[in-house]
Amino acid sequence: MLDTVELTWHRALPALADTHRVYAIDLPRHGGGSRPWQRTVDQELCELLVDELVDHLTLERVGLVGHSMGGDIAIATACGVRSGFRELSSRPPAGSVRGDRRSS
16 A cells, blocks of 8 residues: 555644644545535635634644645645635645655
8 A cells, every 4th residue: 555545644643733733624625524505616616614613713833734635625725815814734645746766
């Protein structure tokens, strides 16, 4: 197994929680969420949902971390109108960045 989102977050969230308040967001039709969703899920909607969640929770000095599509959403959300984001990290999906493949 190269990597899975579950493996990544299973290790990363507890480490982040040592020094940060952590909210793990399952966007509609993604992650472990099982609630039915009738609307079309696109990049713009996901950005809006993240932004509205931050507002609803009245969070300040927010850092966003995203993996794969979540990374794109984190980048776009942080580059939007909101100015309170202070940190951003985006991980590409496994296999999307080629490393040095030397034969042994």
